[in-house]
Amino acid sequence: xxxxxxxxxxxxxxxxxxxxxxxxxxxxxxxxxxxxxxxxxxxxxxxxxxxxxxxxxxxxxxxxxxxxxxxxxxxxxxxxxxxxxxxxxxxxxxxxxxxxxxxxxx
Numbered sequence: 312x313x314x315x316x317x318x319x320x321x322x323x324x325x326x327x328x329x330x331x332x333x334x335x336x337x338x339x340x341x342x343x344x345x346x347x348x349x350x351x352x353x354x355x356x357x358x359x360x361x362x363x364x365x366x367x368x369x370x371x372x373x374x375x376x377x378x379x380x381x382x383x384x385x386x387x388x389x390x391x392x393x394x395x396x397x398x399x400x401x402x403x404x405x406x407x408x409x410x411x412x413x414x415x416x417x
Contacts, residue, residue: 329347
């Protein structure tokens with residue numbers, strides 16, 4: 312099962328490490344196996360890679376969630392004269408003071 316988690320790059324590194332250990336120990340399988348076990352950290356752990364990927368995805372998810380909450384919590388700005396949909400004071404669709412007070416009191 313653990314072998315299924317290895318990417319092609321990690322499998323190539325593992326084979327290269329095995330070959331280097333075999334050559335370094337002059338073909339003695341027992342010593343080469345012991346040396347390879349001591350140097351297994353050079354290949355990299357697929358579980359660590361999965362955990363880092365999960366943490367990055369979780370950070371992106373929460374960043375988007377916070378951004379949306381912040382964005383919705385920001386009130387819309389009041390349009391300046393001649394800008395927007397004609398809702399500012401003195402424009403065609405401006406609210407009367409009574410309408411504005413009623414909206415503000417809600």
